[in-house]
Amino acid sequence: MPQSVDRALDVLDAVAASDGPVPAKALARRLGCGLSTVYELLGTLTARGHLVRTPAGYVLGYRVPSLHLAFQRQMRMSGEVQELLHRTRRAAGVDTYFSTYRDGGIAVLAAATASHPATGGFTVGQDTTGHATAHGKVLLAALPRAARLRYLAASGMRAITPHTITSPERLDVQLRRVRHEGVAVEVEECAPGVACVAVPVPAAGAPTAVSAALPLEEFHRRGHQVAEALRQVAAEAATFQGTADISGSTGG
Known part of the structure; x- marks a missing residue:
């Protein structure tokens, strides 16, 4: 069976x-x-x-969409968050994602993308490459050290591209910068020719992030603008009841 x-x-x-x-x-x-x-x-x-x-x-x-809705309901994620991602996708022209850390793992809860596969190559569901993604770095930066080490030990730090950080010490340096600046950036660490930007959602019940993926050339041209747009998205997402009530355990 x-x-x-x-x-x-x-x-x-x-x-x-x-x-x-x-x-x-x-x-x-x-x-x-x-x-x-x-x-x-x-x-x-x-x-x-x-x-x-x-x-x-x-x-x-037709059963699949209902399972996804049930997943979002159990994660206490409101429909307003999904609509916010779509509005951001239309306004900023970049694929956007909403992610969280829960029960020892990182998951992408929602996405608004213009094509398949999406620019960042992420799909809704569990993400075991948090060491190489901008949203993963935001979430890992928010964890106590013990919880972060448990996640990295379980998921590993494999080299997805030649630019992927595979050293816990080098990652710690980046995470300190993320905590100080309130934004995470990865350039071609997860996919060639792609950069991602992520910011934390303030006052969420568990570490939560909104992120965007865009072609490398476009990132160099307007990456700072995308980061500012994501800050506004994060502030608005924090006002939704579903976001504020996301449950999770950071442990450690």
Whole structure:
């Protein structure tokens, strides 16, 4: 049974990662399992509404958005925050994200992006690359040292690009600067040709950040303007009840 659950989730993840419908045979090749097994898993996921069968293949079903809404409700994140991200995306022209630290992990709770994949390559869900992202650095900077070390030990500090900081000592230097300046910046640490800016959300119940990702050339041209726009977003997000009530434990 655990193996079947794993395979079903693998099927769901594979369909979610695709830009369009995925035929069953393509899923079987991608996952390295028998076609009959894939059809059985697809039947279960379709019956439960997680997938929908189309003439061209399988796509995400109508159950998925309700799960995301339930996730946001459990995280006590208000709809106003999502709308704020979209307004910022339209006004500033940059992909924007809302992230938090909770129960020993970092998660992107919401995003407003213009394309797929997004500029920063982030998706809503758990983020295990906090050492290399601007929002991760804002969140790690807010943690007690013991909690921060636990996170880094669990997630590791792998080199995503040649610019990724993989030394805890070098990261500590950056985090001290983040705490002093109230803004975090990463340049090509997480994705080539991309820079990200992040600021903390004041008075949130747990370490929380808003961030933006933009092409490197654009960052050099107007990175300071984007940072100021994010400060305004963070101040407004802090006024929403959902943001103020985000629960989490920093530990340590």
